[in-house]
Amino acid sequence: MSTEWWGLDWRALVESFDTIVISPPPLCAYCGKARRLTKEHLVPKSVGGTLTIRVCRPCNQARGASGTHDSFRAYIRAHPGEWSRHVKAARRDKGLFKWLVSEGLIHAPPM
Ligand SMILES: [Zn+2]
Numbered sequence: 613m614s615t616e617w618w619g620l621d622w623r624a625l626v627e628s629f630d631t632i633v634i635s636p637p638p639l640c641a642y643c644g645k646a647r648r649l650t651k652e653h654l655v656p657k658s659v660g661g662t663l664t665i666r667v668c669r670p671c672n673q674a675r676g677a678s679g680t681h682d683s684f685r686a687y688i689r690a691h692p693g694e695w696s697r698h699v700k701a702a703r704r705d706k707g708l709f710k711w712l713v714s715e716g717l718i719h720a721p722p723m
Pocket residue numbers: 640641642643644645667668669670671672
């Protein structure tokens with residue numbers, strides 16, 4: 613018996629339903645809860661951030677543009693490569709360097 617139905621391989625389709633049903637819901641990158649997720653700029657958009665991760669709204673609002681928020685700090689400590697990628701992808705003309713220094717994320721070279 614053919615597994616084709618209206619041009620679809622419907623065995624593959626059913627398997628994809630299984631995947632959808634059994635895959636865990638996406639979780640907030642900060643608190644780990646399965647809530648509706650929002651786009652969070654690790655480097656705040658206001659200082660040139662362009663890349664995003666997915667966090668819940670309460671975490672997104674609690675962090676704001678802080679560079680010292682506990683969950684944010686824990687996340688970048690656990691994902692140094694990703695943090696570096698976000699910093700490199702940020703625009704340089706919006707006070708990025710000043711923000712990184714003022715939040716204690718990098719240290720200005722000694723005079
Ligand atoms: Zn959260």
